[in-house]
Amino acid sequence: MAILVVAPVLCFQGFAAGEREAGEDSTKTGVTVDATVPGQYPLEMADDTGYTVRLDRKPQRIISLTVFTDDILLDLVDHSRLIGVTHLSKDPAISNVVSKIADIPHKLTMSVEVILSLQPDLVFVANWSETDIVAQLRDAGIPVFLIATGLGIPAIQKKIKIVAQLVDAADEAEAMIGQMDERLSAVRSKVSVLPEVQRRTVMDYASWGSAQGTGSSWDEIIRNAGLINAAGEFPADEWGQVPLSKEKILELDPDLLILPGWVYGDPAGADAFYEQTVGDPALKGLTAIREGRVYRMPEGLKAATSQYIVDAVEYLARLAYPKLFSK
Numbered sequence: 001m002a003i004l005v006v007a008p009v010l011c012f013q014g015f016a017a018g019e020r021e022a023g024e025d026s027t028k029t030g031v032t033v034d035a036t037v038p039g040q041y042p043l044e045m046a047d048d049t050g051y052t053v054r055l056d057r058k059p060q061r062i063i064s065l066t067v068f069t070d071d072i073l074l075d076l077v078d079h080s081r082l083i084g085v086t087h088l089s090k091d092p093a094i095s096n097v098v099s100k101i102a103d104i105p106h107k108l109t110m111s112v113e114v115i116l117s118l119q120p121d122l123v124f125v126a127n128w129s130e131t132d133i134v135a136q137l138r139d140a141g142i143p144v145f146l147i148a149t150g151l152g153i154p155a156i157q158k159k160i161k162i163v164a165q166l167v168d169a170a171d172e173a174e175a176m177i178g179q180m181d182e183r184l185s186a187v188r189s190k191v192s193v194l195p196e197v198q199r200r201t202v203m204d205y206a207s208w209g210s211a212q213g214t215g216s217s218w219d220e221i222i223r224n225a226g227l228i229n230a231a232g233e234f235p236a237d238e239w240g241q242v243p244l245s246k247e248k249i250l251e252l253d254p255d256l257l258i259l260p261g262w263v264y265g266d267p268a269g270a271d272a273f274y275e276q277t278v279g280d281p282a283l284k285g286l287t288a289i290r291e292g293r294v295y296r297m298p299e300g301l302k303a304a305t306s307q308y309i310v311d312a313v314e315y316l317a318r319l320a321y322p323k324l325f326s327k
Contacts, residue, residue: 039168048127048148055143058168059122065110066147067095069124071306072160074100075176076169083118084108093262096300096308112136122166149305151217153184153224156305180310184224187317190324191226200255200320203230204302207263207273209243216240217305225317230254246282256320257288262299270296295319 042056062077063084064070070085074097084106085097092098101107108114110133115123120142125134127148137144145166150156157177164173191199202222203211212218213236214229222229230252234242244252259277263269277283278294288294297319301312318325 039170043166045145045162045166047146049146051146053143053145053166055122055166057121059120059143059166061118061120061122062167063106063108063115063118063120063123065108065123065125065129068149068159068306069147069163070095070097070101071304071308072163072173072176073124073167074104075307076160076164076172077167079103081167083120084115093267094299094303096304096306096311116140116142124163149217151215151305152220153180153309156307156309160307176307180307183310184313187225187313191317191321193324194226194321199226199228201228201230201252202256202258202316202320203249203252203254204258205244205249205277206241207260207269209245210241211244212236212240213242217309218302221302221304221309221312221316224313225320227256227316227320246280249283250285253287255287255291255293257286257294258302258316259294259296260299261296261302293319 039058041058042054044052044054046052060081061083062073062081064073064082065084065086067086067088070089073082074085082104085101085104085108087107087109089095089097089101089104090107106114106118110125110129112133115137123137123142123144125144125146127146129146134144134146147159147163150159157180160173160177161170164170204218205211211231212229213234214232215236218240219229219232222232231242231244236242257277259274260270263273266272274294274296278289283289297312297315301308301315304312
C-alpha cells in the first residue's frame with residue numbers, strides 16, 4: 001500500500017465523500033465526447049487533468065486501478081478484455097464486486113514494473129495518482145486515463161459514458177444508466193408519499209468523530225433515499241467532513257445513525273466502534289440509540305461513486321422506511 005498516494009480509507013471516506021472534481025462542472029471537463037464516434041478509432045479524449053489520451057484501436061488489455069472503474073468495467077466489457085483490477089476489489093469489507101472478479105487474472109496496486117509487464121493498451125487511474133508513476137507508464141507508451149470521482153448521480157452517469165466511449169461500450173453504458181434511473185425512480189415513487197415533516201433525519205458518524213456534509217456522495221445517497229442529512233447544514237472540510245462534538249450530535253439528534261462497516265487497518269474496528277457508540281453514556285439520549293436505529297452499512301455501498309450508488313440509495317431507504325418497501 002505504500003506506493004499509493006492516499007490510503008484506502010481516503011478512497012472510501014475522503015474522495016468518495018467530498019473531493020470536488022472537474023466532471024461536476026461541465027464547463028471544466030476536457031472530454032471531447034462530441035468529437036468522436038462510438039466504436040471508431042483512432043480516438044482522442046482529454047482525461048480529468050486535461051491530458052489528451054489517444055487510442056489507436058479498441059483496447060483489448062484494460063487495467064483498472066480505481067474502485068469506480070472496477071465497478072463499471074466489470075459490467076461494461078467482456079472480462080477477457082479486463083486483465084487487471086484493483087487489489088481492493090477482492091476485499092469483501094469494502095468491495096461491491098467480489099463475486100465478479102474470479103476470472104480477472106490480476107489484482108493490482110500502482111506498481112510500474114507489474115503494469116508494464118502486463119502490456120496493457122489502456123490503464124485507468126485516479127486523478128490524484130502519483131504523477132511520476134503516471135509519467136513512467138506514459139513514457140513507456142501506455143495510454144493512461146486519469147479519472148476523478150463523481151459525487152452526484154448525474155456526474156457518475158457522465159463518467160460511465162466517458163469510460164464506455166473509451167472501451168467501445170456505449171450501448172452497455174446506456175443500458176446501465178437506464179437501469180439506474182429506473183431503480184431510482186422506483187425509490188422516489190415510494191418515498192414521495194411522505195410529506196417533508198415526516199422524512200427522517202440520518203447522520204453517518206465516523207470513528208474519528210465526523211459526519212459527511214452537503215456535496216458529498218453520501219449526501220446524494222441520503223437525498224435520493226428520501227431522508228434529510230442531519231449534518232447537511234454545516235460547513236464541511238475539503239473531504240466533505242463535518243467535525244462534530246458529542247454535544248452537537250445530541251443537538252442534531254438524528255432518527256438514524258449510520259456507523260462504519262469497516263475501519264482501515266483494524267478488522268475488529270467497526271464492531272468495536274459500534275459497541276463503544278451505542279454504549280456511550282454521553283450519547284444514551286440519542287433517538288437513534290434509544291429506538292434501536294443504529295446501523296452499520298456495507299462500506300462499499302456507503303462510499304459508492306459508481307452504479308452501486310443506487311444500491312446504497314435502496315439500502316438506506318429500506319432501513320429508514322421499512323413499511324414502504326414491505327410490499
